[in-house]
Amino acid sequence: MEEIHTIDHLRRKIKTARQAGKLIGFVPTMGYLHAGHMSLVERACRENDFVVVSIFVNPTQFGPNEDYDAYPRDEKHDLAILRKAGVDLAFMPTADLMYPDGYSTYVVQEGQLTATLCGRSRPGHFRGVTTIVTKLFNMVQPDRAYFGQKDAQQVAVIRQMVRDLNFDIQVVVCPIVREPDGLAMSSRNAYLDHSQRSDALVLSKALFEARAAIEAGQRDADKVRALVRERISSVPAVQIDYVEIVDADSLKPLKRLQGRVLIAVAAKIGLPRLIDNIQLTLD
Amino acid sequence: MEEIHTIDHLRRKIKTARQAGKLIGFVPTMGYLHAGHMSLVERACRENDFVVVSIFVNPTQFGPNEDYDAYPRDEKHDLAILRKAGVDLAFMPTADLMYPDGYSTYVVQEGQLTATLCGRSRPGHFRGVTTIVTKLFNMVQPDRAYFGQKDAQQVAVIRQMVRDLNFDIQVVVCPIVREPDGLAMSSRNAYLDHSQRSDALVLSKALFEARAAIEAGQRDADKVRALVRERISSVPAVQIDYVEIVDADSLKPLKRLQGRVLIAVAAKIGLPRLIDNIQLTLD
Numbered sequence: 001m002e003e004i005h006t007i008d009h010l011r012r013k014i015k016t017a018r019q020a021g022k023l024i025g026f027v028p029t030m031g032y033l034h035a036g037h038m039s040l041v042e043r044a045c046r047e048n049d050f051v052v053v054s055i056f057v058n059p060t061q062f063g064p065n066e067d068y069d070a071y072p073r074d075e076k077h078d079l080a081i082l083r084k085a086g087v088d089l090a091f092m093p094t095a096d097l098m099y100p101d102g103y104s105t106y107v108v109q110e111g112q113l114t115a116t117l118c119g120r121s122r123p124g125h126f127r128g129v130t131t132i133v134t135k136l137f138n139m140v141q142p143d144r145a146y147f148g149q150k151d152a153q154q155v156a157v158i159r160q161m162v163r164d165l166n167f168d169i170q171v172v173v174c175p176i177v178r179e180p181d182g183l184a185m186s187s188r189n190a191y192l193d194h195s196q197r198s199d200a201l202v203l204s205k206a207l208f209e210a211r212a213a214i215e216a217g218q219r220d221a222d223k224v225r226a227l228v229r230e231r232i233s234s235v236p237a238v239q240i241d242y243v244e245i246v247d248a249d250s251l252k253p254l255k256r257l258q259g260r261v262l263i264a265v266a267a268k269i270g271l272p273r274l275i276d277n278i279q280l281t282l283d
Numbered sequence: 284m285e286e287i288h289t290i291d292h293l294r295r296k297i298k299t300a301r302q303a304g305k306l307i308g309f310v311p312t313m314g315y316l317h318a319g320h321m322s323l324v325e326r327a328c329r330e331n332d333f334v335v336v337s338i339f340v341n342p343t344q345f346g347p348n349e350d351y352d353a354y355p356r357d358e359k360h361d362l363a364i365l366r367k368a369g370v371d372l373a374f375m376p377t378a379d380l381m382y383p384d385g386y387s388t389y390v391v392q393e394g395q396l397t398a399t400l401c402g403r404s405r406p407g408h409f410r411g412v413t414t415i416v417t418k419l420f421n422m423v424q425p426d427r428a429y430f431g432q433k434d435a436q437q438v439a440v441i442r443q444m445v446r447d448l449n450f451d452i453q454v455v456v457c458p459i460v461r462e463p464d465g466l467a468m469s470s471r472n473a474y475l476d477h478s479q480r481s482d483a484l485v486l487s488k489a490l491f492e493a494r495a496a497i498e499a500g501q502r503d504a505d506k507v508r509a510l511v512r513e514r515i516s517s518v519p520a521v522q523i524d525y526v527e528i529v530d531a532d533s534l535k536p537l538k539r540l541q542g543r544v545l546i547a548v549a550a551k552i553g554l555p556r557l558i559d560n561i562q563l564t565l566d
Binding site for chain 1: 290294385386387388389390391392393394396413414417418421422424443444447448449450451
């Protein structure tokens, strides 16, 4: 595996791979890699001839009062496990390289997809995501790009962006990877102390209970939402940001559960803010 | 030359050309082609192995009270001269193909480049330009893309966008082509009646006088601007939108003329709005 720090170097290596007829897979990450990331990386390695992973904590997707500076970083560990997984290139640009002086172009998405859920609590977040993903897509020009279902709204936004801006890239979405006790893997879990970590379990537990209720026949979104809210509220240290039940593609709120249904939650456990979701396909 | 109406067809043809190792040149146009456009097309044909020209009157770069519906169109003539010039593909998408229902992603540029000159009088115009050019770049993935210096601000905006979003595309800028009497070629010249066309000549005349004054040693931007304004104002039917003297890359106003200097004018001759400019490089 080569560690790449400049755009020119990245382009040269990718050009060589492409000229050799290789299919290129790309996994954009913010580093501090866990088993969730690695499920994307492993799938990319299985499905492509040449795999690029970027590690970049993207400043433009953090709000002014968010955790950009505190975001956990461990380059050495990241590189070791990427190497072991068989990745070809690890791209680790600096913020100055990605956003040089005078930087002024952004990709924005209007409407429901970015206005709802995390878009409401994190204004500007998705503008940062669509902008950095566009930049990375243009640098890597992959055949396939891998994203985690954990960031369900990001998936919907990226899919729409790829369609709207006509990127010739296949977006592959991989399931959420969970700890044995149900906690969705997240780099931000590193923020949790012992008691917060135990409190945080209520998010996945509430979602699993919602799934059980739906599997038992419940189709009323309000009732399912009430069930999830009530369950999460039973842990006083957990502050709900939102509990939403929406169509998984349009992210429009559902009254009656039907089609591809996304149940998404965001909550603060002390300072750390976590998200989780489940997705179901119903007749 | 093949006439292409779908994105899939376009991609297939370009893929074949690229696999054959051909260099791809691209000229995006809104059609109603004149000698200005053809200078770009001819240069693209000289410098590349495979040339794509798009003809698309892009609705998102027109304001609600602008001339989208009235914009002149003559597909038959356009195709005839493109064929004669040796173009490989003419891409003519519909607005529905480019902006299907639910379309919601835009490329925006913040700051001076889009706030000044035409950006002030045409809010949203450059958002439409950067969005459609991004879409076309992603469809064609050319090695080189050709733009006319006539749209000097568009050139600055596209250059910045290519840099910011890391498009791996060389932007080639071609000089303004003028009628023998000095009028800058423009599809919008078709709007001018006989007397308006004669009035419109004052724009290039004023710019040529400014150049003469600068070549004679004048370096005071205010004095040059006053000269241009005065000359244009001598024709009562011509209503100045702006006369600006700016750095050609940053579009920041200059006090003293130095470096790459752009003198840009926009004016209404009755209803039609025309632009023109000259660019000089000074010590």
